Amino acid sequence: MELDILNLLLVLGVAWIAGTVVQRLGYPSVLGELGAGIVLGPPLLGWLSVGDPLMVIADLGVLLMMVYIGMEIDLRDLGRASTGGLLAAIGGFFVPFGLGYAVTIAFGGDVIAALFIGMAVGVTSLATKSRILVDLGLLDTRIAHVMMAGALISDTLSLIVFAGILSVVTIGTLTVFGMGTIALQIALFFFAAWLLGTHVVPHVFAWVSRRGFDGRTFNLTLTLLVALLFAELAELAGLHGILGAFLAGLFLREGIRVRRLSHDISGVVKDVSLGFLAPVFFVTAGFEVSFDVFRDDLAFLFTVMVVAIVGKIVGTALFYLPSGHGWREGITVGFGMNGRGAVEIIIAGVGLQAGIIDQSIFSILVFMAIFTTASVPVTLKWGVDWLRRNDQLVRADPSTKPALIVGAGALGREIAHHLAPYRPVRLIDLSPDKVALALEKGLTAHQGDALDADALARAGVEDCGTVVAITPNPAVNVLVAQRARSVFLVANVRAMMRPDSDAGLFDVLRSLGAAPLFGVPIDYARWEEVAALAERSELVEMPAAAARARLAEEGLGSLSGLLPLFVRRSGVLRLFAAAEEIADTDEVLFLADPEVYRA
Amino acid sequence: MELDILNLLLVLGVAWIAGTVVQRLGYPSVLGELGAGIVLGPPLLGWLSVGDPLMVIADLGVLLMMVYIGMEIDLRDLGRASTGGLLAAIGGFFVPFGLGYAVTIAFGGDVIAALFIGMAVGVTSLATKSRILVDLGLLDTRIAHVMMAGALISDTLSLIVFAGILSVVTIGTLTVFGMGTIALQIALFFFAAWLLGTHVVPHVFAWVSRRGFDGRTFNLTLTLLVALLFAELAELAGLHGILGAFLAGLFLREGIRVRRLSHDISGVVKDVSLGFLAPVFFVTAGFEVSFDVFRDDLAFLFTVMVVAIVGKIVGTALFYLPSGHGWREGITVGFGMNGRGAVEIIIAGVGLQAGIIDQSIFSILVFMAIFTTASVPVTLKWGVDWLRRNDQLVRADPSTKPALIVGAGALGREIAHHLAPYRPVRLIDLSPDKVALALEKGLTAHQGDALDADALARAGVEDCGTVVAITPNPAVNVLVAQRARSVFLVANVRAMMRPDSDAGLFDVLRSLGAAPLFGVPIDYARWEEVAALAERSELVEMPAAAARARLAEEGLGSLSGLLPLFVRRSGVLRLFAAAEEIADTDEVLFLADPEVYRA
Structure with missing residues (x-):
């Protein structure tokens, strides 16, 4: 028995066209493929056999x-x-x-x-x-x-x-x-x-x-x-x-x-x-x-x-x-x-x-x-x-999946500390000193190289719903994001970027479906210092309207002396993503630089 | 007609086993697959049909x-x-x-x-x-x-x-x-x-x-x-x-x-x-x-x-x-x-x-x-x-394929300048200033973002036999190496690394089959400065024995004030790879830091 090339070509061709059209209309392509078989096959036109x-x-x-x-x-x-x-x-x-x-x-x-x-x-x-x-x-x-x-x-x-x-x-x-x-x-x-x-x-x-x-x-x-x-x-x-x-x-x-x-x-x-x-x-x-x-x-x-x-x-x-x-x-x-x-x-x-x-x-x-x-x-x-x-569309409880924070510097520890009451949080860092600091403060932390997929796996990345890459080096963060997205299929991946980061890094991040941490590049060294000084202090909380106004007026970070870390929604803390995503009932939590920010 | 699962399982199974064994012995797997068909099929045992x-x-x-x-x-x-x-x-x-x-x-x-x-x-x-x-x-x-x-x-x-x-x-x-x-x-x-x-x-x-x-x-x-x-x-x-x-x-x-x-x-x-x-x-x-x-x-x-x-x-x-x-x-x-x-x-x-x-x-x-x-x-x-x-095994002429240098800083330009007489060399950099400097000196240079695969393609990476990633940021260099190897299948890829580079970056580089430029991490800022001062000057040339001794005694770079850039073999310049790869008839060309090196 020989393969009939023409028949296969026709069947695969109509499947492909019908499947694509139907998918573009928002339906699964299987409907198009079935439909093509019914319409062009024996049931109706009989063109395909x-x-x-x-x-x-x-x-x-x-x-x-x-x-x-x-x-x-x-x-x-x-x-x-x-x-x-x-x-x-x-x-x-x-x-x-x-x-x-x-x-x-x-x-x-x-x-x-x-x-x-x-x-x-x-x-x-x-x-x-x-x-x-x-x-x-x-x-x-x-x-x-x-x-x-x-x-x-x-x-x-x-x-x-x-x-x-x-x-x-x-x-x-x-x-x-x-x-x-x-x-x-x-x-x-x-x-x-x-x-x-x-x-x-x-x-x-x-x-x-x-x-x-x-x-x-x-x-x-x-x-x-x-x-x-x-x-x-x-x-x-x-x-x-x-x-x-x-x-x-x-x-x-x-x-x-x-x-x-x-x-x-x-x-x-x-x-x-x-x-x-x-x-x-x-x-x-x-x-x-x-x-x-x-x-x-x-x-x-x-x-x-x-x-x-x-x-x-x-x-x-x-x-x-x-x-x-x-x-x-x-x-x-x-x-x-x-x-x-x-x-x-x-x-x-x-x-x-x-x-x-x-x-x-x-x-x-x-x-x-x-x-x-x-x-x-x-x-x-x-x-x-x-x-x-009826205001009954409930977002899933984000605490069901743990978060992994790559980079246990002061900012990473600060984020972990505030997020920990709401979901399991793990830190990973190459430096034993930073890991020791994190452990001292009661956080879960692993010593390991986050660019090594096996170390990430040992830190439990496979269960995680969120990965935050916040090492000092934006390119390393992008490499981590790449692994988290493409090897471990993590849904929500954020990487800390700096204003002077190579434009291509932003492209890579976008192409991965990941986003810059805090939504924009930040002056890392400065905020790391602020976080180190402020460690374990209270964050500045603002209702949605005030936070929006502040962000619109002064931009993020440097100007206002405020770095938006979290949004509190329905009583749960989540990472701040972008000013446009603040809902009316949200509260925004900022890290404040005491030298610039006046309440 | 129904698919006979058992028959397919057996045929694919013996093909897989025989093919793998034969391949391990150094022969193409097709010989094993054919052999399995002859031995287990109708010609001999008749177990498969x-x-x-x-x-x-x-x-x-x-x-x-x-x-x-x-x-x-x-x-x-x-x-x-x-x-x-x-x-x-x-x-x-x-x-x-x-x-x-x-x-x-x-x-x-x-x-x-x-x-x-x-x-x-x-x-x-x-x-x-x-x-x-x-x-x-x-x-x-x-x-x-x-x-x-x-x-x-x-x-x-x-x-x-x-x-x-x-x-x-x-x-x-x-x-x-x-x-x-x-x-x-x-x-x-x-x-x-x-x-x-x-x-x-x-x-x-x-x-x-x-x-x-x-x-x-x-x-x-x-x-x-x-x-x-x-x-x-x-x-x-x-x-x-x-x-x-x-x-x-x-x-x-x-x-x-x-x-x-x-x-x-x-x-x-x-x-x-x-x-x-x-x-x-x-x-x-x-x-x-x-x-x-x-x-x-x-x-x-x-x-x-x-x-x-x-x-x-x-x-x-x-x-x-x-x-x-x-x-x-x-x-x-x-x-x-x-x-x-x-x-x-x-x-x-x-x-x-x-x-x-x-x-x-x-x-x-x-x-x-x-x-x-x-x-x-x-x-x-x-x-x-x-x-x-009979000493007649001739290596292919390395000048047949162009080299692409990513990063047009002083070191990148220095490498391009010396390599250009032997093979086509192209530079690419995000900074228009550096590109202008390179063009001024008669080199071929493109302005573009090397993390963007299309920009790399425009710079002609597809023809290249060698890609050298020498931007100031080792993580960016690794990302470039990754693209060059896995998207464009470039044979010879080198990325500049620093001694303080994240250990994971070296792992990534190794897993790509790429190598650190010059064979080891270097103090980039210092050598960039040396290259900027020395630009277009003569390199220090040493015969194999002297170069080997020098490298063995004093290590690379900082100590000796010498950075090995090239090896001259059969009259052709190639990038220095490792001390072990110097042949007896080679000459090694060093970039010298005048403040440390005494001839």
Whole structure:
């Protein structure tokens, strides 16, 4: 069998164009790829056709995409989820799951189909989330955290239920003995995967790395071999390879101990799956859709759609009530979790291929996924505006993630001292003297070289939500920022800059998505001296209006004798970022130079 | 058709293990992959079997590998090849080509088979070269340059001849009219590829980049689409897709104007082809080998082997004679170019698939490729030792590539001034004053920010063999070194460091494969002052022994009042690197601090 280049060119080409257009409109590109398959493929125009080679590529694409999704999940995020978030996730999965199961039975479907549809309406797609959250400026809100944890939990639940259904289908019986065998098989598989993933995989990667095989190509092959091994184990257990690939991804994220390598490889897997193989799968998934359901199964289609939407939103909101954050927030979270996106399409595609569902149920699930995913940006925006109008859009508690301060000079210690009551703060410095000073004052400090990624890791940078680079040398700060952003993917990175710093350093910082500390370059030597004199003294506090006026009139630092360090918002201290970001209810805390500043 | 996960796991697994073992032994990994296919596949043990899905993956692998090979070739290197090198390459292709053709006809083969065998014995594999050159420490020798250019030229010639043979086979005639049609078709294809590659592809990439689509995943998809389009065009012209993919790679290298993106994408294409898809091809290529040739065609196998080896070595050496570098050097170059490696296997595989050659010729070509490729490390080492014994191993002329000096202070200008007679030297600095000073003294200087990759590109960093970062700030120098190494792949990068520089900066520099300027940290401010006073004065010259003694006794810089700037070797000035690297016939040139140094 030969590869049909023209067919691949056309399929990849339309996937690329449709995906890009749809993404520009604010939707996940998978919708465009599916749509292109439906419109240009057999269901409507029939310009594109599937061939065996495309199926192979699509299969590979699904496997690699599951590896990528697994590698993107940080299991520690799950541990950090609040009880309210956990409940919302469970409600958001089981309520639509139960409703989906019930309506399928009511419409005369069998148990397997009912379980499958239940599972599909219960899914919340993780991969589609982050873009919308960025666009709506929600990344640091409480609802965003709840939604991310919810998507993660409901995806995991779906995959477990999916595993169960697949086993049932493989065994073909529902007796007590059969169910027991199934449970045992699944348990054995998960145990084997856990054993391999935590006790073998990390050692293999560590061993090859010690022997000098630290190249990306070499370790990519090893990664793929691990993924294929897990996929094969899943198949042996009567499950589907995508389950194994997903678990492999989960374990590989932690198993590849060299952070840069783990990050690089997940990048390559992402590029190859999202940029090459998976789009082929989504286009060919569109090929299988049949418009006949609008004629033959319209009532069922409509019912599944309603159950999916209402079940997800109401289920989420109801189970979220005990958190005490109100029903408005619960409904908004439900809006956000209503999208089904890529994972549901993958599961439905596998179900169709395995003969668990027929083409009409597949089509219903695809239309449901398209409709719900497309509605998220609109409904979530309503919800967020609604919360804003009622002043209930709560920013996430910044104390959930620690801050790392690189450079334990007087200014660094001052920042650490004031921030410490609100979140865990760690300092790192090359100088043992400075570290000793910091320890003396009750701060957490490590001696180490922050330009060495391993020293950063030892200081716990991986958990940190914020990194502040405040060594005397702006170029070193930029190098630290680069590591923090690109190796450790820290969200919030600030680097101290001086007015005479090379213009290129500012460009580098900008290109990293990091920002100058305090928003502007500062006269470091002077403020270091002020901080050393003022150490442990009170900061000058001003309400928003006064602080804005002061900053507008006199500029930052030198002129006014005031350096804005923090903003106090909702009782919590955060680093000052820029004058434009001061809200009316904020208070700004300044470090004051006593020689210039008069209260 | 479903993907057989177990089969893929096994094939990729054995490819990975065999490839790694063979590579550790000093041979290209393709030999291990082929060998694993022969031993574990149908030819011997029969444990592995080919399936349709594997064929699709293998086809994709070959396409992507040709894209990668194309992207690795810098056409400007061809323009820089010496006349001697060009002649050697032509002789190294056409002599074995003619001999291969003749013996095939003599053994009763038809014209097509004869042309095909001729082409296969003419190939020199590019992808296998660099590792051996590094291992034997040959990278900066003249023979290395000749071999690299030779491999490039003979690969290109083979692909053109291959295109011709494919057209002949497609048309199925050898009449004058038929030949004319073929020539026209090939010419049309190459013209279309050139037009698209130079006039359309760069604009498309520039356009999407202007519209903000600068992500790696997005541009990888675009790259693959271009490659598939070129492959399809080649197929339309009656040629094979691999020709199109190869040309696409050639043009994409230049077409993706954003250097970082071009480098990133070629990296991903490399990982996916060499780390995933191509190994599957090489293992399955091994499946097709038949040991029957040892019984049925032993005489022919032996003759082809002899013709390939003798033809390549003698052809190269003969045509290299006019260069005046002697027959020893010519024969050594021939040893080095004797390997066939990956490209020949790919061409033979395509020939077998297209029905141009049968399984026995395919097997002969595979055995020939394995034998010749495996012999290179051994024979090349003989040749090099032989040249060394006769003191004929000539280092390449370092003046062929320009040097870029970042930082136009007094020291930077001093280095530029002394180096300028031996190689093109460019300066870049952010300060217009320093640039003006440099221009005044007749140096080439650009005003620009060296931390901005585009400014570096405008200063011509891409052609440079050496980058010297000598701004006052060591951290900036390290950032520049990082860009020069990882974005522009400059071979020789030096950054000025100070004794009080952060220890992490030295680590970063080492991890980049760059070195401190002058080999050690220096007191920059002091030497900048000395250079400003001494500007354009004579340097202090010492023979090797005296310089070594001086350096050993008094250390560098401060103590002795001497800063070693250059080494004069074979009449050419090069930057001083380390005391251990001074050869007995060298002279060392020092900058002297008149207040401390007494002659």
